[in-house]
Amino acid sequence: MISFSCRLSRSRFVLEADFAYPGGCTALFGPSGSGKTTIARLIAGIERPDRGRIVVADHVVVDTEAGLWEPAHRRRVGLVFQDGQLLPHLTVRQNLAYGRYFAPRGTGRVVFDEVVDLLGIGHLLAARPLTLSGGERQRVAIGRALLAAPRILVMDEPLASLDAERKHEILPFIERLRDDLGLPIVYVSHAVEEVARLATQVVRLAGGRVVAKGTPVEVFASQVADEAPDRPETVSFLSGRVIREMPEFAISVIAHPAGEIVIPALMGRARGTVRVAVQGANVTLATERPSHLSVRTVLEGRIASVTAGAGPAGVVTVDLEGGDRLAAHVTRHAISDLGLVAGKQVFALVKAVAIDEHGLGRFDGRTASKEQE
Incomplete structure (x- = not known):
C-alpha cells in the first residue's frame, strides 16, 4: 500500500x-x-x-x-x-x-x-x-x-x-x-x-x-482526448492472452474479445496475458468487415468519439468489444466521407509490423482481470 x-x-x-x-x-x-x-x-x-x-x-x-x-x-x-x-x-x-x-x-x-x-x-x-x-x-x-x-x-x-x-x-x-x-x-x-x-x-x-x-489502459485511453488531433504519437494499449505461436511465420497470435491480434513472434518472451502498444497512425478503419486482405488483425468496435482540428487529420477513438479503447488517426476527408460518428460500428485494421513490439509486456492475472472488467 x-x-x-x-x-x-x-x-x-x-x-x-x-x-x-x-x-x-x-x-x-x-x-x-x-x-x-x-x-x-x-x-x-x-x-x-x-x-x-x-x-x-x-x-x-x-x-x-x-x-x-x-x-x-x-x-x-x-x-x-x-x-x-x-x-x-x-x-x-x-x-x-x-x-x-x-x-x-x-x-x-x-x-x-x-x-x-x-x-x-x-x-x-x-x-x-x-x-x-x-x-x-x-x-x-x-x-x-x-x-x-x-x-x-x-x-x-x-x-x-x-x-x-x-x-x-x-x-x-x-x-x-x-x-x-x-x-x-x-x-x-x-x-x-x-x-x-x-x-x-x-x-x-x-x-x-x-x-x-x-490502469495503463485507462490512463493512456484518457490521453487520447488530450492529444492534438494532428499528432501521430497517440498510443493505445490492448490486452489479451497468447493462444498460438507460429514460428514458421515469425508471429504470435493473441486472443482478444474484438478479434485475434497478430504480432511479431514473442519467442517465449511473454506468457499468459500481454499488453500490446498500437500507434494511432498505424490504424485503419472500415465501416464493413473487410475480407481478402493481407492485414491479419481486424478488431470490431463502436466509435466513442471523433475529434478533428484545423489540420487534415482527426482522432477517432473506438470502444472495442471487451472494453479496450483504440485510437486511430484518420483524415478529416475520410471522417466525412465514411460518416464516422459516435456510436457507429467499425472495424479497425492493424498490421503486425505496425504494432510496437517494445510495448509488449506481461502482467499478472489480478491486473488483467481488473483491466478487463
Whole structure:
C-alpha cells in the first residue's frame, strides 16, 4: 500500500499531487519537469513537503499535521537511480553486502543467494563495477537495494541511460520483482513502452499536478482526448492472452474479445496475458468487415468519439468489444466521407509490423482481470 498526498512549493515550481494504490508497480509518468522525481524524493525522505501525508507499506512516514517526519534511513525505501551509483572500488559481492548493512534488525534478512539468482548476477560477484555493462550495473544496484530489506522499491528512470538492447535485457528482471517478490514498486519514467510493460497502475503528471490515474489502459485511453488531433504519437494499449505461436511465420497470435491480434513472434518472451502498444497512425478503419486482405488483425468496435482540428487529420477513438479503447488517426476527408460518428460500428485494421513490439509486456492475472472488467 502506498498513499501520497503532498504539496511542495519552490520558486518556479509547485507540486500538488495525491494518489493511493494497494501495491504492484505504480508508474509516475510524464515529461521532464512534471514532478515525477520530486515525488520519488519525497517518498524516500530526501526532501520534505510543505504539507502532506505519505504512507509506505501501511507505515506512515510523513504526516505534517501530526508533526511526523521519519528520516530517510528509517523509511526502508530501496532506491535505484539512473546510473546505479555503485561503489567503484568494491566488487559486486561487496557492493551487495553493503546493501545488507542497512537491513534493520528484526525485519528478517533477505537471502543473498536468492537475490543473486533472481537477478542472474552470480557470475559477476568477483567483478568490479567499471567492467560491467550498463544493464549489469543496474541489476547489481537493484540487488543492493533488495538486500537492504526495503518496504518499497523506488526506481528513478533506471533505464534512461541504457541503449535499447540493455533495456530489453533488464526489463524481465524488473517484471520478476513485481510478480515473484510482490514488492511494491514506484517506477519513474517518461517512456511509454516501459510503463506499458511494467505498470499495474499509472499516475500521469504535468506541471506538478496529477492529470490522470488508473490502469495503463485507462490512463493512456484518457490521453487520447488530450492529444492534438494532428499528432501521430497517440498510443493505445490492448490486452489479451497468447493462444498460438507460429514460428514458421515469425508471429504470435493473441486472443482478444474484438478479434485475434497478430504480432511479431514473442519467442517465449511473454506468457499468459500481454499488453500490446498500437500507434494511432498505424490504424485503419472500415465501416464493413473487410475480407481478402493481407492485414491479419481486424478488431470490431463502436466509435466513442471523433475529434478533428484545423489540420487534415482527426482522432477517432473506438470502444472495442471487451472494453479496450483504440485510437486511430484518420483524415478529416475520410471522417466525412465514411460518416464516422459516435456510436457507429467499425472495424479497425492493424498490421503486425505496425504494432510496437517494445510495448509488449506481461502482467499478472489480478491486473488483467481488473483491466478487463
